[in-house]
Amino acid sequence: MEDKVLLVKDFRKVYGDFVAVDGVSFEVQRGEIFGLLGPNGAGKTSTLECLEGLRQPDGGTLDILGVNPAREPHRLRNLIGVQLQSSGLPATMTAREAMRFFCAYHGVAPRDDLLERLGLQGKQDAQYQGLSTGQQRRLSLALAVAHKPPVIILDEPTAGLDVGSRAELHTLMQELRGEGLTIILATHDMAEAEKMTDRVAILLKGKIVATGSPTELTATGAGFTKVSVRTERAVLMDNHTAFPAVSQRIIREEYVIYWSTDPGPTVAAILAHLSAQDDKLIDLRVERPSLEERFLELTTG
Amino acid sequence: MTAFMHHFAYEFKTGLRNPSLLMINYLFPLGFFAMMGFVMTAINPLFQASMVPAMVIFAIVAATVLGMPGPLVEAREAGIFRSYKINGVPALSILAIPGLTTGFHALITAAIITLTSPLFFGGHAPVNVGAFVGITLLTAFTCAALGMLISVISANSRATILWSQLVFLPSMLIGGLMMPLDVLPEAVRPFSALLPTSHAMQLFTGWAYNEPTVFNLPVSALTLALSGILAFALSIYLFNWDTHNQIRRGHPLMALLALAPYVVSMFLK
Numbered sequence: 001m002e003d004k005v006l007l008v009k010d011f012r013k014v015y016g017d018f019v020a021v022d023g024v025s026f027e028v029q030r031g032e033i034f035g036l037l038g039p040n041g042a043g044k045t046s047t048l049e050c051l052e053g054l055r056q057p058d059g060g061t062l063d064i065l066g067v068n069p070a071r072e073p074h075r076l077r078n079l080i081g082v083q084l085q086s087s088g089l090p091a092t093m094t095a096r097e098a099m100r101f102f103c104a105y106h107g108v109a110p111r112d113d114l115l116e117r118l119g120l121q122g123k124q125d126a127q128y129q130g131l132s133t134g135q136q137r138r139l140s141l142a143l144a145v146a147h148k149p150p151v152i153i154l155d156e157p158t159a160g161l162d163v164g165s166r167a168e169l170h171t172l173m174q175e176l177r178g179e180g181l182t183i184i185l186a187t188h189d190m191a192e193a194e195k196m197t198d199r200v201a202i203l204l205k206g207k208i209v210a211t212g213s214p215t216e217l218t219a220t221g222a223g224f225t226k227v228s229v230r231t232e233r234a235v236l237m238d239n240h241t242a243f244p245a246v247s248q249r250i251i252r253e254e255y256v257i258y259w260s261t262d263p264g265p266t267v268a269a270i271l272a273h274l275s276a277q278d279d280k281l282i283d284l285r286v287e288r289p290s291l292e293e294r295f296l297e298l299t300t301g
Numbered sequence: 302m303t304a305f306m307h308h309f310a311y312e313f314k315t316g317l318r319n320p321s322l323l324m325i326n327y328l329f330p331l332g333f334f335a336m337m338g339f340v341m342t343a344i345n346p347l348f349q350a351s352m353v354p355a356m357v358i359f360a361i362v363a364a365t366v367l368g369m370p371g372p373l374v375e376a377r378e379a380g381i382f383r384s385y386k387i388n389g390v391p392a393l394s395i396l397a398i399p400g401l402t403t404g405f406h407a408l409i410t411a412a413i414i415t416l417t418s419p420l421f422f423g424g425h426a427p428v429n430v431g432a433f434v435g436i437t438l439l440t441a442f443t444c445a446a447l448g449m450l451i452s453v454i455s456a457n458s459r460a461t462i463l464w465s466q467l468v469f470l471p472s473m474l475i476g477g478l479m480m481p482l483d484v485l486p487e488a489v490r491p492f493s494a495l496l497p498t499s500h501a502m503q504l505f506t507g508w509a510y511n512e513p514t515v516f517n518l519p520v521s522a523l524t525l526a527l528s529g530i531l532a533f534a535l536s537i538y539l540f541n542w543d544t545h546n547q548i549r550r551g552h553p554l555m556a557l558l559a560l561a562p563y564v565v566s567m568f569l570k
Contacts, residue, residue, distance in 0.1 A: 052387055054542070077389040088384030090311075090376060092318045097311050104304035105389045127318075143388075 003030040005065055005151055005182045006051070012059035013046040013206075020046040022206040023060070028199075030150075033173065033183040035193040035214075038203035039299055044186045047203070048155055051184070052082050064151060078106060081144030081152040085159065088140060091129035095120055095139050098128065099146060106147035114142040118172065134165030141169070145176060152176065153184045158192060170196060190292035200291075202298055209298050214291045224248075225263040226287045228255045229270055232280040236270070239277075243269045255283070308394055312402040315372070325368030326406040330360035334414050338422035350512075352424035354505035355478040357411040357437060358498050364407040365444040366451065366468050369399055373452035374461045382542045392540045396453070397533075400445040407441055425510065433509035439522070440501040443529035447497065447559070449536040454553040468496075477502035482515050490515075494567040495560065500525050517569060524566040532559040 006028040013021040021043040028034040038044050049055040050062055053069040053076050062068060067075045089098055095115055103110040115124055118138040123131060131139065137157060144152050154173070158166045173196060177183060187193050193200055194214045201211040210217055224247065229236055236256040240249075245262035260266040263286050274281055289297075316322045334356045341348045348355075373396070376382060385395055415433075418424030427433035447468065455461040473479060475489055476498030485493060493499040500521035507514040535558060539551050 054383055054386060073386075074389070077387065080387070082384075082387045084380060084384055084387075086380035086383075088380055090315070090381055092315050093311060097307075101304075101307050101311060102388050104307040107304075 004028070005030045005032075006034075006184070007061065007063040008047070008051075009063075010060035011047065011050070011057055011062060013043070013050060013055070014058045019206055021203075024201075024203070024206070024208050025060075026201045026208065026211060028182055028184065030182055031177060031180055032198045033177055033185055033196055035197035035200035036184060036186040036203065037188075037190070037193055037200050037295060039188075041205075042203040043206040044203055045155070048153060048184070048186055052080065052153060053077075078147060079149055079151060081147065081149040083137070083140045083144045083152070083154045083157055085155040089128045089136075089143075092127050094125050094127055095131070096124040098139065098143055102143050103146050108147045111142070111146040114146055115139070118142045119168065132165075133160050134162065134168070137161060137165070137169060138172075141172060145181070150180075151182045151184065153186075155186045156188065157185070158187070158189060166192075190290065190295050194291040202295060204299055210294075218289050218291055218294045224259040224261060224289060226285070226289065227258045227260050227263055227266055227270070228252075228283070228285040228287070229258070229281070230255050230283040231274060232282055233277075235274065235277045235279040239273070241273060243273070304390075305394065305398070308390070308398045309402060312398050313405060316402055316406045319372065322368055322372065322406075326364045326403070327410055330356070330363045330410050331413065333359060333363075334418070338418065338424070342422050342424075346423075349423045350425050350510075351478075351481070351502070351506070352422060353415055353418045353427065354433075354436075354502060354509065356414045356418065356424075358440060358476075358478055358501050358505075359473075360410040360414060361404075361407045361437075361441050361444050362469060362472055362498060364403050364410070365400075365441070365448040366472075367465050369403040369445065369448040370452035370455060370461045370465055371458060373399060373449075374455050374458050377452075377541070377543060378457065380543060386542050392542075393537060396449045396536050396540060400449050400533075403448065404441040404445045407444075408437065411437055411441075427505075427509040428511050429509050433505065436501060436504045436509055439504075439525050439529070440497070443497050443501075443525045443532070446529045446532035446536065450532040450539075450556050450559055453536045453539045453541065454556045456553075472496050472498040475499070491567055495563045497525060497528065497563075500563075500566070516566075520566050520569045524562045527562040528559055531562065532556075535559055 004027055009025045011021055011024045024047060036044050036047065046055065050057045051064065051069055053073045056070050064076065065079050067079055069076050099112060099115060100110045118141060120135060120138060123135060128136065158169050161169065173183060185197060197214060199211065199213050200217065201208050237251060243258060244265040245260045246258045246266055247261060248259040250257050258266060267286065316326050337356065342352065382395060419426045451461060451464045455464055475485055475493045476496045477493065478498055482490060482493055482499060500516065503514045503516040503521050504518060506512045507518045535556055539553060539555060
């Protein structure tokens with residue numbers, strides 16, 4: 001049975017003559033991590049800002065658990081937690097003060113336990129400006145979930161973070177999903193979207209150009225599979241034999257990479273050729289296109 | 302503790318933590334007070350009679366008109382108000398609580414000036430303490446509301462400095478703080494009625510020190526109160542949550558309505 005948490009239907013946002021979002025529709029189910037992807041200016045931020053109640057939509061329906069964000073901001077604020085891309089906190093506010101401040105406005109007891117859980121123990125009395133970027137992001141996340149909203153909206157949560165901090169934040173997001181939260185994730189990071197999301201919508205020039213799980217999206221692309229081969233004597237490097245179903249061949253470092261529409265016969269033919277040439281296989285990789293490749297295919301044509 | 306108390310406590314601490322605010326709330330007015338105490342009273346002993354109210358008004362204007370708007374505009378530019386809106390912090394609290402805490406800091410400075418001026422510089426203590434306190438509170442309210450309005454209509458931090466100086470500099474020159482209004486040139490004197498400091502100084506002179514004045518005091522009191530209420534109401538009405546989203550209920554030029562009581566007072570002196 002469907003358990004719809006968020007509905008966007010025929011949503012439209014216009015700034016003067018510029019149509020930022022043009023008839024966008026999607027749904028998000030309870031417990032999902034839903035990715036909103038798109039290049040700059042695609043309409044992601046406008047969509048998020050209308051969902052957060054920061055802007056008024058110019059058409060269509062927005063619904064979060066039965067609440068219209070534009071008309072019922074007082075009901076909305078306890079349903080969503082938002083981690084904004086920009087700081088969102090005064091420079092001199094300490095982590096503990098921020099927790100008390102926001103929890104007081106939500107009418108809930110402060111959640112100091114969250115500060116510890118998110119690795120901010122010992123930093124409770126540090127001012128926001130004194131925290132590292134990773135700590136600032138974790139504090140923002142703690143504040144976004146402190147009032148236990150069923151939906152959280154994360155806008156580029158890992159932008160500017162180092163690898164360790166990024167991995168930590170991903171673990172936290174998975175934990176939050178495990179607790180039943182629904183997460184809307186806007187990101188430019190395709191690897192992050194591929195790893196973290198259940199479904200994504202790709203926005204381009206104000207319209208959704210693709211929607212589905214990352215696996216579905218990559219499967220519905222041009223249909224090429226990447227076959228990368230590295231051998232001991234590198235006989236494939238100078239070999240231009242037309243293997244079956246191969247449309248393109250490139251050489252990258254010690255690998256010869258074939259783009260195949262039917263990888264089975266391609267691999268079989270390559271192995272047969274290597275055997276005939278008395279070469280020894282060191283590495284063979286058969287990979288579907290990544291979400292990033294599919295994204296680029298969609299956004300650059 | 303309520304949301305209001307948490308917010309108030311944070312904003313009050315910010316007035317001490319933020320080096321710029323600490324400077325404008327305390328170090329600048331108290332330093333100027335000390336300089337005026339040592340220099341001005343030596344040059345012009347008559348200044349001792351008006352030193353306390355003049356320095357009290359100076360402290361209030363510095364904190365509210367010069368100090369308060371900047372951080373509010375910077376917070377809006379940094380997207381902090383967006384975060385506040387999402388979390389249910391009302392516009393009224395965003396503006397009124399910094400106004401209250403700034404007023405509170407200004408009152409602490411005013412108390413230091415009032416208590417130490419007679420001791421160190423021969424400044425005259427007020428004759429009517431009740432009236433002195435009342436006028437101080439009224440001035441703080443009016444100037445805080447004016448500071449709020451400046452923060453709301455300023456498009457950016459640079460514009461804030463311009464608007465603040467547009468109030469502060471004339472207040473210093475023709476607002477009755479450095480020299481009495483009756484010694485101003487005839488051509489300039491009517492324009493002094495456009496400044497809150499002139500009315501505040503006249504109220505202190507007449508009601509707190511029982512000295513003769515050139516303004517009609519009930520009119521001055523009404524002017525300060527009405528302009529404060531108007532500025533406060535306009536601040537809430539014209540408030541904008543974020544820099545990128547320019548849709549607001551009225552045009553910033555509506556802020557000029559807060560000057561209406563001063564214009565009217567020019568003809569009722």
